[in-house]
Amino acid sequence: MVEQADGSSGIYDAFPGYRRPAEDEVAEALRSALVVVDANVLLNLYRYTESTRDDLLGLLRGVGDRLWVPHQVMREFWRNRLTVLAGRAAATDQVLTALAKQQRAADDALHQWAKTTALADAVRDDLRGKVAALHQELVVAIGSHTPPSPDSPGVPGREPVLDQLEALLRGKVGAQPDHSQWKAFVQEGRRRAAAKEPPGYLDAGKDDSALPEGSAGDYLVWAQATQEAARRDTDLLFVTGDEKEDWWWRYRSDFLGPRVELVEEFAAASGKRLYMMRPVDLLRRASALEVSVRTESVNDVARVSESQETSLWSVEGVAELLRHLDFEERPQAEAIRRAARQGGFINVKSIYSSDTIDEQTRQSFTSPVERITRMLQSRDVVARDVEPALSAVLSDSEVVGFTIPREVVVAIGPDPADEDGDPA
Secondary structure, three states, rough: OOOOOOOOOOOOOOOOHHHHOOHHHHHHHHOEEEEEEEEHHEEEEEEEOOOHHHHHHHHHHHHHHHHHEHHHHHHHHHHHHHHHHHHHHHHHHHHHHHHHHHHHHOOOOOHHHHHHHHHHHHHHHHHHHHHHHHHHHHHHHHHHHHHOOOOOOOOOOHHHHHHHHHHHHHHHHHHHOOOHHHHHHHHHHHHHHOOOOOHHHHHHHHHHOOOHHHHHHHHHHHHHHHHHHHHHHOOOEOOOOOOOOOOOEOOOHHHHHEEEEHHHHHHHOOOOOOEEOOHHHHHHHHHHHHHOOHHHHHHHHHHHHHHHHHHOOOOOHHHHHHHHHOOOOHHHHHHHHHHHOOOOOEEOOOOOOOOOOHHHHOOOOOHHHHHHHHHHHHHHOOOOOOOOEEEEEEEEOOOEEEOOOOOHHHHOOOOOOOOOOOOO
16 A cells, blocks of 8 residues: 555555456466365356366366365365256256157157058158157257266266366365364354355355355355465465355446455455456456367356356256155145146145145145245255245135246156057
8 A cells, every 4th residue: 555644545545345457467366376166166067068177177277286175165065066966967857858758749640640641651650760760869969968977976987077176176175174163164154144244145044054054154165265365375366156246246247356345355364365257257268377268168157157147946956846845745746746737837626635625724835845945045056036936826815726937847847657658
């Protein structure tokens, strides 16, 4: 700070968080700062195409020994990894099921048409064969673009993401805080969440979850990252796919930089500069590390980011909701599935066979769905502001049915059991 005799200074001296670094400063930070990646960056490796994953991992390898992962990030990665894998598998199953339904419908239509027009069997069979061949071609194409799923998660040689992360992060994961330090971090994180102080205050609802850290997860990442940067006496570059306002200084849809408070906190504690990037920003600046990435990879990362920012039910989220409802043997699971097969609505009489069910029971039918949704939101499996997965429809203050969001209908897809068998 350049201070005059009368105590005056420049426009940024007392407000360092408002100074947006020039592009050459950001490039230099990528070459010299401690680079810390968030759990969502690691988990999204499962959501990218293979070539995108290779490009991002290659770029991170270019960071070298300056790459570092807080202990809390690794905890969140292991906590959520299998859920991400299950969601990816569910999305593939959904599209294959939909295609199988269309093939059966086309085959049946050809069979009926052939009977009506007295078409020769050979011609009919040739047309049906073309439909089957097209279906098989699509199945093969989908398989070629679907990331491989591990036969045995965690077995070396069967899980390319884990194998590459193990090599990349060897010696780069922070130590677990001792119990007293962890408790102090959690206490401060929860205080910040309650006071709406960054980072992580939008996770305040997680205090009601089963997570041991409650709403303090983001603060644990922040505290561990800033401590490591201070220990190394270096600037900090934090790469995260979290685009919420409790991390970012945003104006409308623009990301201007880290939250001003975080820049000032880090500067006061270490005398160094805080930088933040999203994964797509990191790929766009790969040339700073003399690493080449494909344009398609940048677009793929942007696609995943956009899909996660949209507050819609994902296939992954719907699958997890139904899995938990099934585990608890709740009738709401079948109600949601039947509503999906009926375009998004199910009549209450289809759920309760008796007209004597009291109104309180009808109105409380959505409660287990709401409870499980909150739990999944606390684990970042479901976006915070999605529509309710099951909503009551009222007529004259009486529940007459339930609806589900359009994206839940699409996520569940058709039920093969509803289809007729192949024609004779």
